[in-house]
Amino acid sequence: MQRLRHFWTDESGAAAAEYALILAFISVVIVVGLKALGNGVSNTFNAAGAKLPAS
Secondary structure (H helix, E strand, O other): OHHHHHHHHOOOOHHHHHHHHHHHHHHHHHHHHHHHHHHHHHHHHHHHHHHOOOO
């Protein structure tokens, strides 16, 4: 019973779980940002390419 109580009150893994959640959130923000930035860059190059004369 004492082992179960010790396991239940042990919070040493809580910090790792919190860091994992923060890392996951930051990863999602980076992916969304890069996707939005990638579309903008692609549109810019497409517009520039459309203005160039065909060879």
